[in-house]
Amino acid sequence: MNLTPLDEPALARLLEAAVSGADPLEVMPPVEDEPGWTPARRAAFLEFHRGRSLRAETAVERTWVIDVDGKAVGAARLEPRGDAVEAGIWLSRAARGRGIGKQVTAALLAEARRSGTPRFIASTTAGNRGARALLSGIGAKLAQRGDEVAAELPLS
Ligand SMILES: CC(C)(COP(=O)(O)OP(=O)(O)OC[C@H]1O[C@@H](n2cnc3c(N)ncnc32)[C@H](O)[C@@H]1OP(=O)(O)O)[C@@H](O)C(=O)NCCC(=O)NCCS
Incomplete structure (x- = not known):
């Protein structure tokens, strides 16, 4: 497994991984359109990442493409939020459940x-057993409110 910092070529590979192996709602905010990976949703996926990571004026997070054997299988991100950094991951279906x-x-x-942030946080949903297992596996404390699960791990 290798984490490749997002740039335009990596973003093109990431879109391919998303289209071939993930549902849009697993990997991007909702877009009003027909179901599936429509042209509008593909364009929104690219703009989503450009705005959040690639465009210096609007960037709020660092994103990496998760590569396995040279092939993009998902994305990972770290977003500074106050005194914390929020982590996020998605993997394409074929890459799930293999320890990646x-x-x-x-x-x-x-x-x-390494970045010296005092707290590591993440959020998921109550039914996401994989994400919950990952977060409790690193020793994070999980707090459920309704369907939302907030995870927190102090780093200092
Ligand atoms: C959630 C996700 C990132 C987990 O990654 P993964 O590579 O599939 O997980 P791993 O194979 O490394 O497994 C990690 C742990 O979770 C457990 N696990 C993984 N998938 C699971 C599932 N569907 N149900 C129950 N447990 C599961 C594994 O048994 C393992 O537990 P262990 O540490 O006790 O052995 C991945 O499944 C995914 O991308 N899902 C879709 C998008 C998503 O939900 N992203 C997270 C949003 S918060």
């Missing part, structure tokens, strides 16, 4: 520690 999420979580945690 665990390796990526460890890499994000190491990067958060």
Whole structure:
């Protein structure tokens, strides 16, 4: 597993991974359109990442493409939020359940520690057993409110 910092070529590979192996709602905010990976949704996916990571004036997070054997299988991100850094991961279907999420979580945690941030946070949903297992696996405290699960791990 290798984390490749997002740039335009990596973003093109990431879109391919998303289209071939993930549902739009797993990887981007909702877009009003027909179901599936329509041209509008593909364009919104690219703009979403350009705005949040690639365009210096609007960037709020660092994003990496998760590569396995040279092929994009998902994305990982770290977003500074106050005194915390929020982590996020998605993997394409074929890459799930093989321990990749665990390796990526460890890499994000190491990067958060390196940056000196006091708290590592993440959020998921109650039914997302994979994400919950990943987060409790690193020792994060999980708090559920309704369908939302907030995870927090102090780093200092
Ligand atoms: C959530 C996700 C990142 C987990 O990554 P993964 O590579 O599939 O997880 P791993 O194979 O590394 O497994 C990590 C742990 O979760 C458990 N796990 C993984 N998928 C699971 C599932 N569907 N149900 C129950 N447990 C699961 C594994 O058994 C393992 O537990 P262990 O540490 O006790 O052995 C991945 O499944 C995914 O991208 N899902 C879709 C998008 C998403 O939900 N992203 C997170 C939003 S917050």
